Amino acid sequence: MAYVPWRTAWQYGEVERNRSDRALGGMLAVVAVAGTVAAGRSAVPVDITGCVLVAVAALALTVRRSRPLVSLVVAALCTGVYLAVGYPYGPVVVVFMIAVYSAARHAKPRDAVLVASAALMLLLVHLLVSDRDLGWLGVVPVAAWVVVPGALGHGLRLREQSARQARAEALAGERLRIAQEVHDVVGHGLAAIKMQADIALHMLHRRPGQAEVALTAISETSEQALAELRAALAAVRGHDLVAGLARLDDLRRRMAEAGVVVRVHVTGDHVPAMPAAVDLAGYRIVQESLTNVLRHGHCEKAEVLLRYAGDSLTITIANPLDGDAGTSPGVGSGIAGMRARVQALGGEFMAGRYERRFEVRARLPFGGVS
Secondary structure: OOOOOHHHHHHHHHHHHHHHHHHHHHHHHHHHHHHHHHHHOOOOOOOHHHHHHHHHHHHHHHHOOOOHHHHHHHHHHHHHHHHHHOOOOOHHHHHHHHHHHHHHHHOOHHHHHHHHHHHHHHHHOHHHHOOOOOHHHHHHHHHHHHHHHHHHHHHHHHHHHHHHHHHHHHHHHHHHHHHHHHHHHHHHHHHHHHHHHHHHHHHOOOOHHHHHHHHHHHHHHHHHHHHHHHHHHHHHOOOOOOOOHHHHHHHHHHHHHOOOEEEEEEEEOOOOOOOHHHHHHHHHHHHHHHHHHHHHHOOOEEEEEEEEOOOEEEEEEEEEOOOOOOOOOOOOHHHHHHHHHHHHOOOEEEEEEEOOEEEEEEEEEHHHOO
8 A cells, every 4th residue: 555644645635625515515405496486485585685595504514614604704794684684584594594503513612612602693583574474483493503513513522522632542552551661671671682782892801601691691691682672562462461470480480690689489379361451561560570680680590489369460570679779760751651650550569679679560450350
């Protein structure tokens, strides 16, 4: 399929809408004139002037979306003159109501209300100057010609605005989710690679064999990080993510290659049918926490505790803080991203110093997944 720029596509849609409005206006002009002539046979005969007024009012609908206020003004003037002369009620009223509806839906609300109110005042004049027996009783139906289509158009306008806002929020949320996935995958991989590269540089001249081991680990970590990045990007195309708590062994092995020993403890009854969103969030929380250990902890060990309950999973990641050697993470995107993941599932999240260690705690309820 050929690429069509968004502006060209928007302009194409605008042309199509204008074309459909022109077709509607032309069709209504023919139908309205024919209907008006037929209605005039049982009342005041409709001459050429009446037909012209009806036709012009209908043709004004050709710009009902591109220039809705102009359409309403022309339709109101034609309808007001038509009724003031004394021509019979008929299709011209329907044409006017369509113009009111279009203005309420496509024009600015304040402008639409002002023009529609002026149009109502204009139409009420015919109750006083024409030979009709409605008198003040005619105010109610004439007001309904404005109020009913105006309320319908405004209601649909609000509904469309709400739908657009919902789509914009969903798009923003999806962008944030993808950004968080890429951050977690790339951040962990780069942190591990940096740690292994520092080891390789330090051992290059003293112990070349150890440097070779570190370089091999860098190659493997890079390959795994690229694989996870491809999996995360595949989610954008509609495929399932492959990351989950079942891959903790691979994560622990990569951390060991980077110089950090990770001990994993599992308690409670494992839930085989754990929601995929909880499984992915749990893995990403452990991954990001261990990435922070590499970046900030300056320690050689960390502990991961998974506690399964009947309706939730509690995760605790801890690393010791030995005096000034260990520093805790700040308030960067890592901690904020983990908190956002947990809150999106309706869970609880805490991160901070506890005695002489830094802990990340998260409780992920299974029922919080929609």
